[in-house]
Amino acid sequence: MFTQSSEELSIKTNGNKLIKLTEKVLNFVDRSKISNGILNISILHTSASLIIQENADHDVQKDILNFYDKLVPMDENLYIHNTEGKDDIPAHIKSTLTNSNLTLSVKNKKLILGTWQGIYLFEHRTKSYIRKILLHILGEF
Amino acid sequence: MFTQSSEELSIKTNGNKLIKLTEKVLNFVDRSKISNGILNISILHTSASLIIQENADHDVQKDILNFYDKLVPMDENLYIHNTEGKDDIPAHIKSTLTNSNLTLSVKNKKLILGTWQGIYLFEHRTKSYIRKILLHILGEF
Amino acid sequence: MFTQSSEELSIKTNGNKLIKLTEKVLNFVDRSKISNGILNISILHTSASLIIQENADHDVQKDILNFYDKLVPMDENLYIHNTEGKDDIPAHIKSTLTNSNLTLSVKNKKLILGTWQGIYLFEHRTKSYIRKILLHILGEF
Numbered sequence: 001m002f003t004q005s006s007e008e009l010s011i012k013t014n015g016n017k018l019i020k021l022t023e024k025v026l027n028f029v030d031r032s033k034i035s036n037g038i039l040n041i042s043i044l045h046t047s048a049s050l051i052i053q054e055n056a057d058h059d060v061q062k063d064i065l066n067f068y069d070k071l072v073p074m075d076e077n078l079y080i081h082n083t084e085g086k087d088d089i090p091a092h093i094k095s096t097l098t099n100s101n102l103t104l105s106v107k108n109k110k111l112i113l114g115t116w117q118g119i120y121l122f123e124h125r126t127k128s129y130i131r132k133i134l135l136h137i138l139g140e141f
Numbered sequence: 142m143f144t145q146s147s148e149e150l151s152i153k154t155n156g157n158k159l160i161k162l163t164e165k166v167l168n169f170v171d172r173s174k175i176s177n178g179i180l181n182i183s184i185l186h187t188s189a190s191l192i193i194q195e196n197a198d199h200d201v202q203k204d205i206l207n208f209y210d211k212l213v214p215m216d217e218n219l220y221i222h223n224t225e226g227k228d229d230i231p232a233h234i235k236s237t238l239t240n241s242n243l244t245l246s247v248k249n250k251k252l253i254l255g256t257w258q259g260i261y262l263f264e265h266r267t268k269s270y271i272r273k274i275l276l277h278i279l280g281e282f
Numbered sequence: 283m284f285t286q287s288s289e290e291l292s293i294k295t296n297g298n299k300l301i302k303l304t305e306k307v308l309n310f311v312d313r314s315k316i317s318n319g320i321l322n323i324s325i326l327h328t329s330a331s332l333i334i335q336e337n338a339d340h341d342v343q344k345d346i347l348n349f350y351d352k353l354v355p356m357d358e359n360l361y362i363h364n365t366e367g368k369d370d371i372p373a374h375i376k377s378t379l380t381n382s383n384l385t386l387s388v389k390n391k392k393l394i395l396g397t398w399q400g401i402y403l404f405e406h407r408t409k410s411y412i413r414k415i416l417l418h419i420l421g422e423f
Binding site: 002025036037038041051052054057059060062063064066067097098099102103104105107112113114115116117138139140 | 286294307320322325326327328353354355361362363365371376378379381382385416
Binding site: 097 | 208256
């Protein structure tokens with residue numbers, strides 16, 4: 001029988017970092033009791049985003065952060081829109097370069113991720129924010 | 142009861158710009174009568190793409206356009222493939238940096254978007270085109 | 283009647299290239315017997331990714347590869363994490379710039395793709411790998 005359920009996560013961030021969501025997502029899939037289905041993860045903001053990345057070596061995360069900071073510098077002279085701080089436009093641009101949503105599959109009660117894949121919230125702003133993320137699963141018990 | 146419906150939008154573009162699709166998407170979700178489900182939006186082209194971005198300050202859009210134009214310059218000397226004009230390869234590359242599809246959730250008859258999130262067609266070519274976008278919703282009445 | 287099915291592809295890669303998956307995906311959709319539904323394609327790795335791109339002119343692919351190689355150079359001096367070779371961190375970064383999953387729609391037994399759209403595995407590592415890709419369709423017969 002097909003069914004669906006959803007839940008909103010509220011994640012407190014603390015600066016320009018990657019925050020692992022994998023456990024929270026696995027826990028939601030588990031509680032949904034859905035054995036096979038499709039999971040959509042949508043972030044409800046335009047200055048933070050979602051990525052799937054390596055969950056083993058922490059240096060990979062530092063290199064990803066450094067790369068995006070060099071590609072989209074926090075330099076007010078580069079942008080028109082600066083009313084919300086020098087990290088504002090870079091945050092919006094980095095969001096468009098990554099993802100506002102991720103879709104994953106659930107099979108035999110397991111979320112299908114590769115061995116080294118983790119699900120991350122990518123915070124692009126430098127201050128602390130509460131970020132809302134919708135988890136929505138649709139499938140069969 | 143689970144059901145689904147789909148519709149193809151035809152959007153006339155007019156140069157390298159962001160074109161807001163939010164109202165058209167909300168209208169489609171409304172007409173589908175689906176209360177809870179998953180919406181897939183796919184663009185059927187490789188030189189235009191889709192993004193979710195800030196819907197309030199128009200300068201954000203200008204900064205996003207400027208950033209992509211600097212990152213992927215319309216300079217024929219940089220690319221092998223130039224038969225369709227200097228904006229052709231940059232358009233394909235910008236498409237790979239953004240999205241060919243977006244997936245969103247519908248809950249209690251509402252498309253789940255953050256307060257500042259708008260859905261945009263990102264036209265990367267400089268001439269006018271008709272862009273086809275498929276809207277497809279699957280869920281329960 | 284709603285149903286679903288899934289299958290894991292194993293693709294042998296041979297260096298930093300685009301590998302066309304379109305025929306394998308079409309074949310899976312065909313065998314699923316689903317007439318209308320949503321297809322999710324997830325890659326189970328963090329150093330290879332998925333894109334939809336032009337399937338006609340092979341030079342477009344070369345220009346895309348060149349662009350990403352210039353944007354994220356294989357230069358060990360640029361990154362902290364270098365234990366797995368100079369192509370390792372660039373591979374992770376290129377994955378975050380493209381996609382870990384693609385979602386597409388199936389309508390009247392046809393996968394909805396534009397005339398020029400092909401589905402590609404984007405291998406970012408220089409050696410040969412076996413890449414696992416999950417195909418998952420959910421819809422009605």
